[in-house]
Amino acid sequence: MLFRTAALRALGLALCLSLLGTVCGACGQGALGVMPGVVNDPGNLSLRRAILAFATSQLCTEMRKRSVPLRLRDEDPVTGRFYPGSCVAQELANGHLLLQFGGSGVVWTNLTKRMSFDASAAVEYDHDFLMDGDTMYVYFRQRSTTAASFTTKLIEQPAAISLGGVSLAQGSAYANALGAQLLKTEIARGFTVIRDDDGAVQFGLGIIEKGKRPDAPYERRNNGKLLLANERTEVHQEQRDMIGPLEIAGSGEALTLTIAVEGAPGVDVILVPRGTGEPWLQAYLTQPAPAPLTAAALLDEPVYSGAPWRRTVPLPKGQYYLVIDNTSAAGRTQPTTYARDDRAALVSYAVEVGDAP
Structure with a gap:
């Protein structure tokens, strides 16, 4: 559980959020909402890809403007945060999106207390979106992860950490290799980003069905904010x-x-x-x-x-x-x-x- 938490499931989410902000500024989300049947037609993938392509040039700029929460499990409260830094985005010949990105983060577990780390990955995503009225659901399905690295920087309580007698102290080769493998496992789940027509965004691991929402503590207020x-x-x-x-x-x-x-x-x-x-x-x-x-x-x-x-x-x-x-x-x-x-x-x-x- 320690390194499952620290394995940066949010790396992909950071980039999904970034892409979504630029996508919707370019395509006019409200206009898409009045013709969901046309947009959602399985035969119109090329149309949806063309809309998403508007955002690629601004993806990395937007990515660096935000952090992403980390959780032990999907239903748990936030226990850490990932802060994106480096980013390169490239559209591939097959229409997929290759993202190379990295940054720093921090998580808390009862075993380590505060633990900080650097992490990076190169991921090929098959990306698509569907409209639910004026709400856009953007899906990122991982197709391959060609590289992933994970390096611990600080472990507040290092003495308690071992696995089968093998040290998982900060910076150890075993700890970093285990973290990188679990990072790949989490990225493989894919991501869903939900954007309302006013720009409000929710996101979650895996594929969230159109019309459903992640849990949140407050109801959205219709107050123009x-x-x-x-x-x-x-x-x-x-x-x-x-x-x-x-x-x-x-x-x-x-x-x-x-x-x-x-x-x-x-x-x-x-x-x-x-x-x-x-x-x-x-x-x-x-x-x-x-x-x-x-x-x-x-x-x-x-x-x-x-x-x-x-x-x-x-x-x-x-x-x-x-x-x-x-x-x-x-x-x-x-x-x-x-x-x-x-x-x-x-x-x-x-x-x-x-x-x-």
Whole structure:
């Protein structure tokens, strides 16, 4: 389970999300929704491929704008995150898409506590989409994975790790080979990305049937705002979840945050610009102890267990990190320590962007 978690099932999801954003800007999703019978016709694969081809040139640019959550199992809360970095996209002669991509990530398990890693893969995808009214379901079916690498960077609790007497310490050849093999296994499941006509996106491993949805903590609100994230994350003591980058694309806009906490007395909600968040993230990926924030935050508030908390934060055009912090190194709250009891915070959160009040 340790390396199954760390095997970056989200590598492909990051690229699916990126492709979907550029696809729908090019093709006019609403127009496709008025003729789903024509678009969905099995004989019109070449038409759908032509529509998807519009996005290829911008795929890697878009991919680097977001991170992707990691889970132990599909139905579990988020326990880590993958941050894409390098990317090359190429359309093959057979119409498939070859993606070569990599980045860094972090996951939490009860065996390792925090574990960070680098990972990369080269994957050939057979990609297609179907329309369900104005909603687009984009499917990525893996056809081959020609390369996959996985390298552990930091294991917070390395002494506990062994498998059949073989060391799985960070950087060991056995650990990296096992991680790479499980990465290939997860990628082979394929991915589904669901995009509504207002730009809101959901995604999941495997093939999600048209008309169905992954579980999410909040119902979508018909309020004219774009829903950027709607997830449940588990943040253990002395850990944090750095969500983003979150993009404000124009002037006069704001992020609206809705957050509810269970399982722990409270957490800190911190919002920082990407320029501040990137070095803070790198410290979290490489240093055993969580680092304090070295610059002023745009928002730094405690959120306590109980009724949902909501804030609207006007922001200039740019990219930002939302940080759910359960450490003693940042924020105003201090994790309550109990002997042999982690008391992880289960945090349901939604992030929307819309006009500033």
